[in-house]
Amino acid sequence: MKWLTAAPVNLALPLVMALVMGMAPAAVRADLTIEITQGMDNPTSIAVVPFAWAGPGAAPVDMASVIDGDLARSGQFAPVARADMLGLPSTEAEVFYRDWRASETEYLLIGRASQDGALRIDYEVFDVVRQTKVLSGYEAGPAGEARMLAHRVADQVYEKLTGIRGAFATRLLYVSVARVTNGKDYYRLTLADSDGARPTVLLESREPLLAPTWSPDGNQIAYVSFETGRPAIFRQDLATGKRDQLTNFQGLNSSPAWSPDGKSMAMVLSKDGSPDVYVMNLANKQLTRITNHYAIETEPVWMPDGKSLLFTSDRGGKPQIYSYEMASGNIQRVTYEGSYNARARIAQDGRNMVLVHQQDGNFHIALLDLVTNRLQILTSTALDESPSIAPNGSMVLYATKSGDRGILAAVSVDGGVKFRLPASEGDVREPAWSPYLGR
Amino acid sequence: MKHVSVAGKLVTLLFTAAFLVACSSSSTKEEEDAAAAAAAAAAAARAAQEAQAAASGAAYSAEQARLEETAAAYGNVFYFGYDSSNLTPEAIDALNAHIAYLKTNEKNLRLEGHTDERGTREYNLALGERRANSVRDYMVVNGVASYRIESISYGEERPIGYGSGESNWAQNRRVELVLIN
DSSP, X not given: OEEOOSOOOOTTOTTOOOOOSTTSOHHHHTTOOOEEEEOXXXXXXXXXXXXXXXXXXXXSSOHHHHHHHHHHHTSSEEEOOGGGOSOOOOSGGGOOXXXXXXXXXXXXXXXXXXXXXXXXXXXXXXXXXXXXXXEEEXXXXXXXXXXXXXXXXXXXXXXXXXXXXXXXXXXXXXXXXXXXXXXXXXXXXXXXXXXXXXXXXXXXXXXXXXXXXXXXXXXXXXXXXXXXXXXXXXXXXTTTOOEEEOOOOSSOEEEEEEOTTSXXXXXXXXXXXXXXXXXXXXXXXXXXXXXXXXXOEEEXXXXXXXXXXXXXXXXXXXXXXXXXXXXXXXXXXXXXXXSOEEEEEEOTTSSEEEEEEEEXXXXXXXXXXXXXXXXXXXXXXXXXXXXXXXXXXXXXXXXXXXXXXXXXXXXXXXXXXXXXXXXXXXXXXXXXXXXXXXX | OHXXXXXXXXXXXXHHHHHHHHHSOOOSHHHHHHHHHHHXXXXXXXXXXXXXXXXXXXXXXXXXXXXXXXXXXXXXXXXXXXXXXXXXXXXXXXXXXXXXXXXXXXXXXXEEEEOOSSSOHHHHHHHHHXXXXXXXXXXXXXXXXXXXXXXXXXXXXXXXXXXXXXXXXXXXXXXXXXXXX
């Protein structure tokens, strides 16, 4: 087993997941795909014109293409194909509205990227119908962060046009597995941009890796590794690569979940008999036992206010979601519909809960509105699991199967938009969407 | 498990050879050499036997071999129903054979619990542990000391059959018994 700090990804890895859209070299692009399978009925038409470039050599990344891909993946936008653009303006003076009205473009995004030491993108968005500029701004950062700067521009444009904060400048953790016939598989804990680009292997092991999760500030991750021969929870700093083993108890050590204030971690241990939820104070490693029941109690997750935990328990005979109130210790059952509801994740609004829900023998991702108690099944495939919500609450990333291979897929919380992120080889599973990341 | 058994047979063989040679009355130089060699072999065999006895806590015996073979014939994998940790009649028959053998020695063992792919990974980790513990509890009730048994769950992480469908799922819902020494 070896573990790696964030080094530039080896794109030759056959396992490497999905970049988006057009601009990568052909040899790389062959491995990497995002397939939008369902969008909204009336997406907003937006033209993202290739950015002008002022800097040494060619632009490091086609930033307009990255933004184009982000907006398309949201399902709420229909980007105009470059071949259909009657002009390629990069400044306001070059914008002729009639050209864009002719192609029924509703919004126009133009920009200029430059590099003089740091990289900088200046951009403007125009409302073609009203013939007005609706947004202008810039993003700046290190030269190697061209893709991240482009995602930040996409975030600004998305927020301006939808009223919802963008979550493109975020990252994904997931586990990819390369099968070995008659031997132990390779497990790779992988970090990638929200569009699957720039995958980086953080940890490789011949023993299982699972349950990756983020600290609330996005600087650290935790996961379960069997590298010691038994399951143990590890914590790892993304910037330094430094890591430490948090638990080494007899039995299960699993389901790490940071508290919203970052000071504690909920987890599942079976050291006292059956699996129960505990909370570890990360400063002194002291444990507080949360549940005490002979049933399976697992998959804890914090409500955004930190005042209660959700967890899965089969204390009623079948797995259902329960809540635990920290102050009172009260436990309440949350889900009633169906015979299998598990692994809840909660949106930052504290209202939309996504979970794994069984119906007619199949496992789907469902959304439970905690205010109306309405349960809506979002997916139609059979073996869906590990839902993870974007920090803006708009999309749910999850794992499913295509044939006998594990792939990642995403669905909007209203079920209207769907896309898949199949890997070219091997299995991918257990996606964990990062929180908003600091700059 | 296998190599201990072979070592045991070897010890028996050496003993028999040494016994036969030692019992023959002879006075030639050649025979004395043979006797000396046999004595050395017997000493080595005793040492090996002592080492084995120290390691396993029990001497090899024909009965033990029979029980080991019986247990081996049942295989070391016990299967379960969907979302169940109840021992099936087949699993109990196999376990009884293993328990009979384990009572003749002091070997430690590891029970590895597994599930099929249905349901969530963390729930399945817990279910795999429940299965391993179900086997452990049956063994302990029937006389295998609990300190000899380690349970571990791999959940759905280590399937035998990778595809979906009951034929794959059935072979993945299992506990594997692994002898450690």
